[in-house]
Ligand SMILES: Nc1ncnc2c1ncn2[C@@H]1O[C@H](COP(=O)(O)OP(=O)(O)O)[C@@H](O)[C@H]1O
């Protein structure tokens with residue numbers, strides 16, 4: 001069985017405005033594969049993540065993400081590409097005054113779900129996967145940072161994405177919560193066969209949970 005390629009970058013340049021951030025990079029990721037993206041602050045990790053979800057200027061080479069050519073993203077194929085991805089940031093981007101359920105329900109509605117029984121079951125399923133079942137009716141601002149990030153992960157997997165892009169998802173969390181987050185993401189990678197790019201500068205995580213790692217440095221990307 002050949003594994004489906006989720007990310008295929010070959011000879012790609014990535015820019016922030018006019019500034020070349022990463023030059024001539026190659027990067028492949030297949031189904032259910034987990035990869036760390038490491039590098040010093042300012043080395044281009046977030047720029048690469050943004051390029052993958054169609055929010056950075058790229059030039060030259062070939063670049064496909066979830067079978068979409070990301071050189072010609074437009075108003076039609078960008079939303080459909082984003083629907084195949086779960087994006088997780090350091091800041092949670094949740095509605096703080098809303099409950100856990102309301103935050104998830106909002107995303108389901110925004111992505112075209114309309115059967116309330118199916119929606120309820122989906123919310124139960126993702127909350128159970130991130131161990132937040134008991135928090136269904138709690139407001140986000142009453143959750144701990146670790147719980148909020150688990151809710152973000154639940155939100156990211158609602159539509160069973162082919163790819164999770166996590167940009168420093170543990171940047172604001174203590175060690176214990178960071179461990180929970182990485183364990184969860186790795187578990188989901190195997191349950192849903194989701195490919196994951198996990199940007200971090202936390203060496204402790206890499207040592208404790210070793211996996212394939214690529215390094216951003218000197219305007220390029222290399223496999224470690
Ligand atoms: N919006 C922007 N416009 C121009 N330059 C930026 C922007 N965001 C980041 N940069 C610059 O791009 C480089 C790479 O940044 P970034 O991708 O955020 O790295 P990292 O995530 O590894 O810290 C840095 O030199 C940074 O100063």
Ligand SMILES: [Mg+2]
Nearest residue numbers: 045046047168
């Ligand atoms: Mg960054």
